[in-house]
Amino acid sequence: MNIFRNPKWISEFEYPYDGYEDISQKVFDEINQRLDKVQSAKPLVSIIISAWNEEVDILKTVGSLSNVKTKIPLEIIVVNNNSTDRTQKTLDRLHIKNYFQPIQGWGPGRQMGMENALGKYILLGDSDCIYPDCWVENMIEGLKIEGVVSVYGRYSFISEKGFARWQLSILEFCKDLIAEVRHIKRPFLNSYGMSMGFVKEYGLKEGFYMNKTHGEDGRMCYDLMKYGKVKQIRSNSNRVWTGVRTLRKSGSFSQVMKTRIIKEVKRFSIYFNTKMKYHPPKN
Numbered sequence: 001m002n003i004f005r006n007p008k009w010i011s012e013f014e015y016p017y018d019g020y021e022d023i024s025q026k027v028f029d030e031i032n033q034r035l036d037k038v039q040s041a042k043p044l045v046s047i048i049i050s051a052w053n054e055e056v057d058i059l060k061t062v063g064s065l066s067n068v069k070t071k072i073p074l075e076i077i078v079v080n081n082n083s084t085d086r087t088q089k090t091l092d093r094l095h096i097k098n099y100f101q102p103i104q105g106w107g108p109g110r111q112m113g114m115e116n117a118l119g120k121y122i123l124l125g126d127s128d129c130i131y132p133d134c135w136v137e138n139m140i141e142g143l144k145i146e147g148v149v150s151v152y153g154r155y156s157f158i159s160e161k162g163f164a165r166w167q168l169s170i171l172e173f174c175k176d177l178i179a180e181v182r183h184i185k186r187p188f189l190n191s192y193g194m195s196m197g198f199v200k201e202y203g204l205k206e207g208f209y210m211n212k213t214h215g216e217d218g219r220m221c222y223d224l225m226k227y228g229k230v231k232q233i234r235s236n237s238n239r240v241w242t243g244v245r246t247l248r249k250s251g252s253f254s255q256v257m258k259t260r261i262i263k264e265v266k267r268f269s270i271y272f273n274t275k276m277k278y279h280p281p282k283n
Contacts, residue, residue, distance in 0.1 A: 004165055006158055009132070009133075012063075013067075014158075015027065015056060015063070019086070020056065020089050027063075028094065035066045035076070038066055038067075038070070039075050039096075040073030040074060043074045043119040044074065044120055044140075045073070045075075045119045045121045046074070046113070046114075046118060047065060047074060048077050048125070049062075049124075049127050050109025051078055051091075054085075054087055055083075058091070058127050060128060060129065061126065061130070072136060074136060075119065076096045078127070079110070080098060080101065082102050097116070099113065107213060108209075108210050110193065110217075111208040111210060114203055119200065123139055123140075126193060126194040126240075128243060129194050129195075129240050129241060130158075130241040134235075134237055140197070143231075147228050148229050149202055150191065150197065150198040150224045150228075150230045150231075151196070151230070151232070152230070152231075152232060152233065153195035153239065154179070154233070154234065154236075155192070156172055156242075157171070157241070157244050157247065159244075160243070164253075171257065171260075174260075174261075175260075178264055179232070183232050184271070184272070185271065186271055187221070188218045188221035191230070192217055193217035198220070198224055202224050202228075203220065
């Protein structure tokens with residue numbers, strides 16, 4: 001992974017539109033052509049994305065997923081999580097299954113997707129992320145290992161003004177290091193809905209929070225641990241790419257690093273305690 005610039009392949013899916021009305025029919029046609037080839041009526045894998053007010057960014061996710069290289073039969077399901085913009089108009093022009101969930105929250109959206117999924121395996125994605133073409137293969141390879149019930153992958157940030165790639169690489173190195181520590185006894189703290197998978201049979205038994213609760217993805221992973229192991233997919237080529245808008249809430253890059261270091265120092269001791277009950281992390 002280059003520490004000085006974004007990978008070239010993600011630029012194909014960084015659609016430069018401000019709103020739904022700007023999206024050209026050509027873009028929909030290109031994505032749909034790929035979707036028709038990669039999806040199956042009898043999927044082994046169901047990819048579920050919950051989207052709230054993502055009329056343009058959802059193209060990044062679906063567009064990149066339409067480009068996956070795999071022989072595994074799959075389907076893509078996007079749940080419109082009570083959006084107030086034109087997300088539904090975008091979804092209606094894409095050759096994917098889509099549903100409307102009026103209950104606000106990631107949990108209700110993912111629950112609806114899971115209940116309508118046909119696959120044996122569930123992969124969770126976020127509605128503003130870009131996925132590498134090996135993502136499905138790598139995640140399912142991990143899930144097929146005997147005794148594994150859930151997997152999660154790593155992620156990186158797309159650099160932009162104020163957040164240089166080399167700076168983000170430092171942040172990601174520290175984040176991955178902490179993830180290794182967490183994984184020893186508390187792997188569910190690393191399980192984020194942008195890159196997570198599990199066996200549907202067990203997911204249906206546990207279910208997601210049916211309200212707007214942060215950390216419902218980690219809570220699902222925690223509940224699944226009673227059925228088997230959690231595996232981390234460490235490959236850099238499997239990294240999911242996302243924007244820095246969540247980082248900007250903390251301010252500049254230096255402020256982001258300071259805030260995160262303080263948080264990790266305060267909660268570092270819990271990573272070695274297996275007896276504590278699960279509490280959603282406040283990121």
